[in-house]
Amino acid sequence: MSTHNPQHPQGVIITIDGPAGTGKSTVAHLLAVRLGLEFLDTGAMYRAVALIAIEHDIDPHDGPALAAALQAADLHFDFRTDPPPMMLGDRDVSRRIRESDVSDIVSIAAAHRALRGELVEQQRRVAERHPRLVTEGRDQGSVVFPDAGLRFYLDAELNVRAARRARQLVQAGLRVDRDLIERDIIERDRLDSGRADGPLVRPPGAVEIDTSDHTAEQVVDSLETIAREKLPDAEFKR
Numbered sequence: 001m002s003t004h005n006p007q008h009p010q011g012v013i014i015t016i017d018g019p020a021g022t023g024k025s026t027v028a029h030l031l032a033v034r035l036g037l038e039f040l041d042t043g044a045m046y047r048a049v050a051l052i053a054i055e056h057d058i059d060p061h062d063g064p065a066l067a068a069a070l071q072a073a074d075l076h077f078d079f080r081t082d083p084p085p086m087m088l089g090d091r092d093v094s095r096r097i098r099e100s101d102v103s104d105i106v107s108i109a110a111a112h113r114a115l116r117g118e119l120v121e122q123q124r125r126v127a128e129r130h131p132r133l134v135t136e137g138r139d140q141g142s143v144v145f146p147d148a149g150l151r152f153y154l155d156a157e158l159n160v161r162a163a164r165r166a167r168q169l170v171q172a173g174l175r176v177d178r179d180l181i182e183r184d185i186i187e188r189d190r191l192d193s194g195r196a197d198g199p200l201v202r203p204p205g206a207v208e209i210d211t212s213d214h215t216a217e218q219v220v221d222s223l224e225t226i227a228r229e230k231l232p233d234a235e236f237k238r
Protein backbone atom coordinates (compact mmCIF):
# COMPACT_ATOMS: atom_id res chain seq x y z
CA MET A 1 0.00 0.00 0.00
CA SER A 2 1.26 3.49 -0.74
CA THR A 3 1.84 5.97 2.08
CA HIS A 4 -1.16 8.09 2.95
CA ASN A 5 0.04 8.93 6.45
CA PRO A 6 3.40 10.77 6.51
CA GLN A 7 3.79 9.65 10.16
CA HIS A 8 3.33 5.96 9.42
CA PRO A 9 4.08 3.80 6.34
CA GLN A 10 0.97 1.61 6.66
CA GLY A 11 -1.38 4.38 7.75
CA VAL A 12 -3.97 6.55 6.08
CA ILE A 13 -4.99 10.05 7.11
CA ILE A 14 -8.05 11.97 5.94
CA THR A 15 -8.18 15.62 7.04
CA ILE A 16 -11.28 17.82 7.30
CA ASP A 17 -10.71 21.57 7.60
CA GLY A 18 -13.28 24.36 7.62
CA PRO A 19 -14.89 27.04 9.78
CA ALA A 20 -17.33 26.61 12.71
CA GLY A 21 -20.86 25.48 11.92
CA THR A 22 -20.05 23.46 8.81
CA GLY A 23 -20.74 20.19 10.65
CA LYS A 24 -17.07 19.21 10.56
CA SER A 25 -16.99 17.25 13.83
CA THR A 26 -20.18 15.30 13.21
CA VAL A 27 -19.21 14.52 9.64
CA ALA A 28 -15.62 13.58 10.51
CA HIS A 29 -16.73 11.15 13.20
CA LEU A 30 -19.39 9.52 11.00
CA LEU A 31 -16.89 9.17 8.17
CA ALA A 32 -14.36 7.53 10.50
CA VAL A 33 -16.98 5.01 11.66
CA ARG A 34 -18.01 4.15 8.10
CA LEU A 35 -14.45 3.65 6.88
CA GLY A 36 -13.24 1.89 10.04
CA LEU A 37 -10.76 4.64 10.96
CA GLU A 38 -10.12 6.36 14.29
CA PHE A 39 -11.24 9.95 14.90
CA LEU A 40 -9.28 12.96 16.14
CA ASP A 41 -11.15 16.15 17.18
CA THR A 42 -8.39 18.76 17.42
CA GLY A 43 -10.81 21.54 18.41
CA ALA A 44 -11.27 19.63 21.68
CA MET A 45 -7.55 20.05 22.38
CA TYR A 46 -7.72 23.84 21.93
CA ARG A 47 -10.85 23.89 24.08
CA ALA A 48 -9.09 21.87 26.79
CA VAL A 49 -6.28 24.43 26.87
CA ALA A 50 -8.88 27.19 27.28
CA LEU A 51 -10.32 25.20 30.20
CA ILE A 52 -6.86 24.92 31.74
CA ALA A 53 -6.57 28.72 31.45
CA ILE A 54 -9.90 29.18 33.26
CA GLU A 55 -9.11 26.70 36.01
CA HIS A 56 -5.56 27.98 36.59
CA ASP A 57 -6.50 31.61 36.26
CA ILE A 58 -4.18 32.17 33.28
CA ASP A 59 -4.79 35.12 30.96
CA PRO A 60 -5.78 33.59 27.57
CA HIS A 61 -3.66 36.31 25.91
CA ASP A 62 -0.55 34.98 27.66
CA GLY A 63 0.75 32.45 25.11
CA PRO A 64 3.93 31.34 26.95
CA ALA A 65 1.97 30.75 30.18
CA LEU A 66 -0.62 28.69 28.28
CA ALA A 67 2.05 26.64 26.52
CA ALA A 68 3.79 25.97 29.87
CA ALA A 69 0.50 24.96 31.50
CA LEU A 70 -0.24 22.62 28.59
CA GLN A 71 3.18 20.97 28.94
CA ALA A 72 2.55 20.44 32.65
CA ALA A 73 -0.93 18.99 32.03
CA ASP A 74 -1.67 15.41 30.99
CA LEU A 75 -3.93 16.13 28.01
CA HIS A 76 -4.86 13.06 25.96
CA PHE A 77 -7.73 11.20 24.29
CA ASP A 78 -8.97 7.87 25.60
CA PHE A 79 -8.97 5.85 22.37
CA ARG A 80 -10.59 2.85 24.09
CA THR A 81 -13.94 4.62 23.60
CA ASP A 82 -15.45 5.95 20.36
CA PRO A 83 -15.58 8.89 19.93
CA PRO A 84 -12.54 9.22 22.19
CA PRO A 85 -13.26 11.47 25.18
CA MET A 86 -10.90 14.39 25.89
CA MET A 87 -9.07 13.64 29.14
CA LEU A 88 -7.22 15.99 31.47
CA GLY A 89 -5.37 13.52 33.67
CA ASP A 90 -8.07 11.04 34.64
CA ARG A 91 -10.92 13.56 34.26
CA ASP A 92 -13.21 13.40 31.20
CA VAL A 93 -13.70 17.06 30.18
CA SER A 94 -15.52 16.36 26.89
CA ARG A 95 -18.75 18.02 28.01
CA ARG A 96 -17.19 20.77 30.11
CA ILE A 97 -15.19 22.11 27.15
CA ARG A 98 -18.41 22.79 25.17
CA GLU A 99 -19.64 25.31 27.77
CA SER A 100 -19.81 28.98 26.90
CA ASP A 101 -17.00 30.23 29.17
CA VAL A 102 -14.62 27.96 27.23
CA SER A 103 -16.09 28.88 23.81
CA ASP A 104 -15.74 32.58 24.68
CA ILE A 105 -11.94 32.47 25.00
CA VAL A 106 -10.82 29.52 22.89
CA SER A 107 -10.11 31.55 19.71
CA ILE A 108 -7.89 33.90 21.71
CA ALA A 109 -5.96 30.99 23.21
CA ALA A 110 -5.72 29.24 19.83
CA ALA A 111 -3.87 32.17 18.26
CA HIS A 112 -0.56 31.64 20.10
CA ARG A 113 2.35 30.27 18.14
CA ALA A 114 4.07 28.35 20.96
CA LEU A 115 0.82 26.71 21.99
CA ARG A 116 -0.09 25.77 18.41
CA GLY A 117 3.39 24.33 17.90
CA GLU A 118 2.97 22.08 20.93
CA LEU A 119 -0.52 20.90 19.90
CA VAL A 120 0.61 20.25 16.32
CA GLU A 121 3.40 18.04 17.74
CA GLN A 122 0.90 16.19 19.91
CA GLN A 123 -1.43 15.67 16.91
CA ARG A 124 1.41 14.19 14.84
CA ARG A 125 2.28 11.88 17.73
CA VAL A 126 -1.36 10.72 17.83
CA ALA A 127 -1.04 9.92 14.10
CA GLU A 128 2.02 7.76 14.79
CA ARG A 129 0.18 5.72 17.41
CA HIS A 130 -3.19 5.76 15.62
CA PRO A 131 -2.12 5.63 11.97
CA ARG A 132 -5.58 5.16 10.40
CA LEU A 133 -7.27 8.43 11.22
CA VAL A 134 -9.88 10.99 10.22
CA THR A 135 -8.69 14.25 11.75
CA GLU A 136 -10.74 17.41 11.97
CA GLY A 137 -9.75 21.04 12.64
CA ARG A 138 -8.95 24.36 11.05
CA ASP A 139 -5.34 23.51 10.12
CA GLN A 140 -5.22 19.75 9.69
CA GLY A 141 -4.88 19.67 5.90
CA SER A 142 -3.05 22.99 5.59
CA VAL A 143 -0.39 22.72 8.31
CA VAL A 144 -0.41 19.52 10.33
CA PHE A 145 -0.82 16.85 7.61
CA PRO A 146 -0.32 18.60 4.24
CA ASP A 147 0.73 15.22 2.76
CA ALA A 148 -2.33 13.34 4.01
CA GLY A 149 -3.84 10.82 1.60
CA LEU A 150 -6.99 12.89 1.23
CA ARG A 151 -7.92 16.39 2.41
CA PHE A 152 -11.38 17.97 2.54
CA TYR A 153 -12.47 21.56 3.13
CA LEU A 154 -16.08 21.99 4.32
CA ASP A 155 -17.89 25.30 4.07
CA ALA A 156 -21.46 26.61 4.42
CA GLU A 157 -23.33 29.90 4.17
CA LEU A 158 -23.27 32.09 7.27
CA ASN A 159 -27.03 31.87 7.97
CA VAL A 160 -26.91 28.07 7.74
CA ARG A 161 -23.96 27.90 10.09
CA ALA A 162 -25.75 30.19 12.57
CA ALA A 163 -28.93 28.07 12.37
CA ARG A 164 -26.92 24.91 13.09
CA ARG A 165 -25.20 26.48 16.06
CA ALA A 166 -28.59 27.74 17.38
CA ARG A 167 -30.04 24.23 17.08
CA GLN A 168 -27.11 22.77 19.04
CA LEU A 169 -27.60 25.32 21.81
CA VAL A 170 -31.36 24.70 21.98
CA GLN A 171 -30.72 20.97 22.18
CA ALA A 172 -28.33 21.68 25.06
CA GLY A 173 -31.21 23.50 26.79
CA LEU A 174 -29.73 26.99 26.37
CA ARG A 175 -31.48 30.21 25.31
CA VAL A 176 -30.44 31.53 21.92
CA ASP A 177 -30.18 34.91 20.24
CA ARG A 178 -29.73 34.43 16.49
CA ASP A 179 -28.15 37.86 15.88
CA LEU A 180 -25.66 37.25 18.64
CA ILE A 181 -24.80 33.83 17.24
CA GLU A 182 -24.16 35.29 13.77
CA ARG A 183 -21.96 38.00 15.25
CA ASP A 184 -20.06 35.36 17.26
CA ILE A 185 -19.44 33.29 14.14
CA ILE A 186 -18.24 36.31 12.17
CA GLU A 187 -15.89 37.24 15.02
CA ARG A 188 -14.58 33.68 15.37
CA ASP A 189 -13.97 33.47 11.60
CA ARG A 190 -12.10 36.75 11.77
CA LEU A 191 -9.88 35.55 14.62
CA ASP A 192 -9.32 32.10 13.10
CA SER A 193 -8.58 33.44 9.59
CA GLY A 194 -6.56 36.47 10.66
CA ARG A 195 -4.02 34.87 12.97
CA ALA A 196 -0.43 34.63 11.78
CA ASP A 197 0.08 31.00 12.75
CA GLY A 198 -2.05 28.16 11.33
CA PRO A 199 -4.86 30.43 10.06
CA LEU A 200 -8.07 28.97 8.66
CA VAL A 201 -7.41 28.67 4.91
CA ARG A 202 -8.61 26.54 2.02
CA PRO A 203 -5.68 24.15 1.62
CA PRO A 204 -4.59 24.05 -2.01
CA GLY A 205 -5.51 20.68 -3.48
CA ALA A 206 -8.20 19.93 -0.87
CA VAL A 207 -11.61 18.73 -2.06
CA GLU A 208 -14.08 21.53 -1.27
CA ILE A 209 -17.64 20.70 -0.23
CA ASP A 210 -20.43 23.23 0.44
CA THR A 211 -22.65 21.68 3.12
CA SER A 212 -25.33 24.44 3.16
CA ASP A 213 -28.08 22.42 1.49
CA HIS A 214 -27.16 18.98 2.81
CA THR A 215 -27.67 16.99 5.97
CA ALA A 216 -24.68 15.52 7.76
CA GLU A 217 -25.60 12.05 6.41
CA GLN A 218 -25.63 13.38 2.82
CA VAL A 219 -22.26 15.05 3.29
CA VAL A 220 -20.79 11.85 4.75
CA ASP A 221 -22.18 9.92 1.76
CA SER A 222 -20.24 12.23 -0.59
CA LEU A 223 -17.03 12.10 1.45
CA GLU A 224 -17.21 8.32 1.73
CA THR A 225 -17.69 7.91 -2.02
CA ILE A 226 -14.76 10.23 -2.75
CA ALA A 227 -12.53 8.49 -0.17
CA ARG A 228 -13.21 5.02 -1.59
CA GLU A 229 -12.62 6.32 -5.11
CA LYS A 230 -9.44 8.30 -4.41
CA LEU A 231 -7.82 5.82 -2.00
CA PRO A 232 -8.67 2.43 -3.53
CA ASP A 233 -5.80 0.66 -1.73
CA ALA A 234 -6.56 2.00 1.77
CA GLU A 235 -8.37 -1.16 2.90
CA PHE A 236 -11.35 0.68 4.38
CA LYS A 237 -14.09 -1.20 6.20
CA ARG A 238 -16.76 -2.47 3.78
Ligand code: DC
Nearest residue numbers: 042043044046106107110137138139
Ligand atom coordinates in the same frame (compact mmCIF):
# COMPACT_ATOMS: atom_id res chain seq x y z
O1 DC B 1 -13.96 23.28 16.17
P1 DC B 1 -14.10 23.91 17.55
O2 DC B 1 -15.20 24.93 17.65
O3 DC B 1 -14.17 22.89 18.64
O4 DC B 1 -12.73 24.71 17.75
C1 DC B 1 -12.48 25.46 18.89
C2 DC B 1 -11.47 26.57 18.63
O5 DC B 1 -10.18 26.03 18.40
C3 DC B 1 -11.79 27.49 17.47
O6 DC B 1 -11.64 28.83 17.88
C4 DC B 1 -10.73 27.19 16.44
C5 DC B 1 -9.63 26.56 17.22
N1 DC B 1 -8.98 25.47 16.49
C6 DC B 1 -7.81 25.73 15.85
O7 DC B 1 -7.35 26.87 15.87
N2 DC B 1 -7.15 24.74 15.19
C7 DC B 1 -7.65 23.50 15.16
N3 DC B 1 -6.99 22.53 14.53
C8 DC B 1 -8.88 23.21 15.79
C9 DC B 1 -9.53 24.22 16.45
